[in-house]
Amino acid sequence: MGSLPIVSYGFIGLGQMGHGMAKNIRLKIDPASPLVIYDVNPDAMERFINEHPGSKVLAASCPREVAEQADIIMTSVPQARHVQAVFEKEDVGLLAASKASGQRKLYLELSTIDAQVSARIAKRVITEGFGDFVDAPCSGGQMGAENGNLSFMVGAPDEIFPRVLEICKLMAKESSIFHCGDLGSGLKSKLLNNYLSSLTALATAETFNIGIRGGLDARKLNEVLNASSGMNFNSKTNNPVPGLTPKNAASNGYVGGFSLELCLGVLELAVKAGEDLEATMILGKPMLDAYRDAATKADFQGKDSKIIYKWLGGQDP
Numbered sequence: 001m002g003s004l005p006i007v008s009y010g011f012i013g014l015g016q017m018g019h020g021m022a023k024n025i026r027l028k029i030d031p032a033s034p035l036v037i038y039d040v041n042p043d044a045m046e047r048f049i050n051e052h053p054g055s056k057v058l059a060a061s062c063p064r065e066v067a068e069q070a071d072i073i074m075t076s077v078p079q080a081r082h083v084q085a086v087f088e089k090e091d092v093g094l095l096a097a098s099k100a101s102g103q104r105k106l107y108l109e110l111s112t113i114d115a116q117v118s119a120r121i122a123k124r125v126i127t128e129g130f131g132d133f134v135d136a137p138c139s140g141g142q143m144g145a146e147n148g149n150l151s152f153m154v155g156a157p158d159e160i161f162p163r164v165l166e167i168c169k170l171m172a173k174e175s176s177i178f179h180c181g182d183l184g185s186g187l188k189s190k191l192l193n194n195y196l197s198s199l200t201a202l203a204t205a206e207t208f209n210i211g212i213r214g215g216l217d218a219r220k221l222n223e224v225l226n227a228s229s230g231m232n233f234n235s236k237t238n239n240p241v242p243g244l245t246p247k248n249a250a251s252n253g254y255v256g257g258f259s260l261e262l263c264l265g266v267l268e269l270a271v272k273a274g275e276d277l278e279a280t281m282i283l284g285k286p287m288l289d290a291y292r293d294a295a296t297k298a299d300f301q302g303k304d305s306k307i308i309y310k311w312l313g314g315q316d317p
Contacts, residue, residue, distance in 0.1 A: 006030065006032050006033055006034075007029075007030070007033050007071050007072065008033060008034045008035075008036065008069060008070045008071050008072070009025055009029060009033060009034070009035045009036070009070055009071070009072050009073075009074070010035070010036040010037070010038075010060075010066035010067065010069065010070030010072065010073040010074065011025060011035060011036070011037050011038075011066075011073075011074050011076070012037075012038045012039070012063055012066055012073070012074070012075045012076070012077065012086055012094075013038075013039060013075060013076035013077040013082075013086075013111075014037060014039040014041070014044040014045065014048055015039075015044075015076070015077075015078070016142045016145070016256055016257065016258075017076055017110075017138070017141075017142060017145045018039075018076035018077075018110075018145075019044070019048065019145070019146075020142065020144075020145030020146035020147070020148075020171075021074070021076060021110070021138075021145050021150070021171045022035070022037060022048065023048075023051070023052075023146070024145075024148040024170055024171050025074075025170045025171065026052050026055055026057060028148075028170045029170065031055065031056070032056070033056065034056040034057075034058055034069070034070075035055075035056060035057050035058070036058045036059075036060050036065070036066050036069045036070045037049075037057060037058070037059055037060065037066075038059070038060040038061075038062065038063055038065070038066050045059045046059075062092035062093075063086045063087070063089070063092060063093055063094045064091070064092050064093060064094060064096045064097045066094065067094045067095075067097035067105065067130075068097045068098065070105070071105060071106070072105070072106045072108070072167060073094065073105060073106070073107050073108070074107075074108045074109075074110055074167075075087075075094075075107070075108070075109050075110060075111060076110040076111055077111050078111070078262055079111075079113060079262070079265060080111075080113040080114050080117040080118075082111070083109065083111050083113055083117065083118070083121065084117065084121070087121050087124075087125075088121070088124075094107070094130075095124060095125070095128070095130060097130075099129055099130060104131045104132065105130060105131030105132070106131055106132050106134075106160075106163065106164075106167075107125055107130075107131060107132065107133045107134070108134055108136050108164065108167060108168075109121070109122075109133065109134070109135050109136065110136055110137060110138055111137065112137045112187070112190050112191070112194065112262075112266050113187065113269075114187075114269055115135070115184045115187040115188055115191075115273075118135050118183075118184065118187055119183060119184050121133070122135070122183050132160055133183070134154060134155060134156035134160060134164050134183070134186070135154070135155040135156075135183060135184060135185075135186040135187045136152050136153070136154045136155070136156075136164065136168060136186055137152070137153055137186055137187055137190035138150040138151060138152045138153070138171070138172070138190075139151045139153070139190065139193055139194075139197075140172075140176075141238060141248075141249075141257055141258055142249070142256050142257050142258075143238075143247065143248060145171070148170075148171055148172065149172065149173065149176075150171055150172040150176065151172060151176035151177070151178070152168045152171075152172055152176065152177045152178065152186075153178050153180050153185075153186040153187075153189040153190045153193070154168070154177065154178060154179050154180060154186045155180055155181060155182060155183045155184050155185040155186030155187060155188075156179065156182070156183065156186075157182060157183070158179075161179045165177055165179075188273070191266060191269055191270040191273060192270065194263070194266045194267065194270060195267065195270040195271070195274075195284070197233065197234065198263060198267055198287060198291065198305070199283055199287055200232045200233065200234050201234045201238075201240055201305070201306060201308060202287055202290060202291075202308055203232075204232065204234040204235050204239065204240055205240045205241070205306070205308050205309035205312055205314060206312060207221075207225070207230070208221065208222075208239075208240070208241045208244075208309070208314065209309065209312045209313065209314040209315075212241075212314070212315055212317065213315070217317075218241055218243075218244060218317035219243075219244065219317065222235060222239065222241075222244050234306075238250075238257075238306065239306075240306035240307075240308060240309035240314075241309055241314065241316075241317060242316050242317070243316065243317055244317070248306075249303075249304035249306060250304065250306045250307075250309070253303075254300075254303035254304040254306060254307040254310070255303065255304070256304060257304030257305070257306065258304060258305050259302060259303065259304065259305065260291065260294060260295050260300055260301065260302075260303055260304070260305045260307060260308075261295055261301070261302070262305075263291060263305035264288075264291045264292060264295050264305075267287070267288055267291055268288065270284075271284045271285070271288050290308065290311065291305070291308065293311070294307065294308055294311040297311065
């Protein structure tokens with residue numbers, strides 16, 4: 001019996017989320033399997049290669065080269081326009097790669113973007129014979145990506161999901177990987193997750209702002225909330241108040257994490273989706289107004305979205 005063929009992996013986008021995901025892939029796949037990486041920032045690629053000495057990490061000069069060398073290709077970039085460029089930019093995009101080898105590729109698009117843009121690219125990938133495509137956005141932030149503790153929301157045909165599950169398990173626990181339905185359902189689920197997460201982040205920030213101004217000890221208040229019905233992910237795992245969640249962005253000057261601008265873009269998509277469905281939304285618009293105004297403040301730009309606590313006038317404990 002011959003040995004199984006070596007599977008090659010490709011990863012595009014080594015930013016705050018992508019770095020951790022690519023790291024865990026490299027650490028967990030077969031040492032003989034190459035990992036082909038690409039990022040628009042050459043320093044990010046060089047740094048990643050230096051972090052994995054002696055392992056099979058190869059730097060590509062463009063997305064097309066990733067598709068030419070990898071069987072499984074993952075993309076994690078900030079916005080829809082970046083996804084479009086990665087896949088469709090003339091001569092250098094993923095879809096500029098030759099299909100002559102006959103090897104059917106699997107594309108996992110991990111970014112959080114407009115489901116309509118994702119669906120259009122998916123249609124091209126599938127109908128033009130480039131391979132299979134799934135939307136698999138993830139949640140858990142930079143810490144979750146680095147620790148291999150993300151959650152994935154997968155939109156994929158039933159017959160593809162078992163293979164996708166094994167790939168996502170390189171970056172997450174199986175219990176946190178969800179098959180949400182067919183193509184597009186992963187992104188729709190992710191938008192709703194971000195909608196709710198941002199609502200609770202704002203509500204948590206408001207609660208602590210009131211409590212600290214009223215003379216309460218922030219750490220004691222946090223203990224109370226996390227043992228009571230007010231407990232939520234943002235109070236317990238990624239608190240917007242500096243110092244209450246060690247090592248998160250809020251405790252590091254709001255550096256890293258999920259940027260305010262990216263958060264705002266996702267919220268706009270989520271609110272628009274609700275409006276298009278004529279769903280009643282009481283909290284969506286005031287939340288969106290708050291994040292929009294925060295994004296206009298020069299001191300907040302580029303910072304983690306939990307800086308909404310400072311936009312409220314929140315004080316350090």
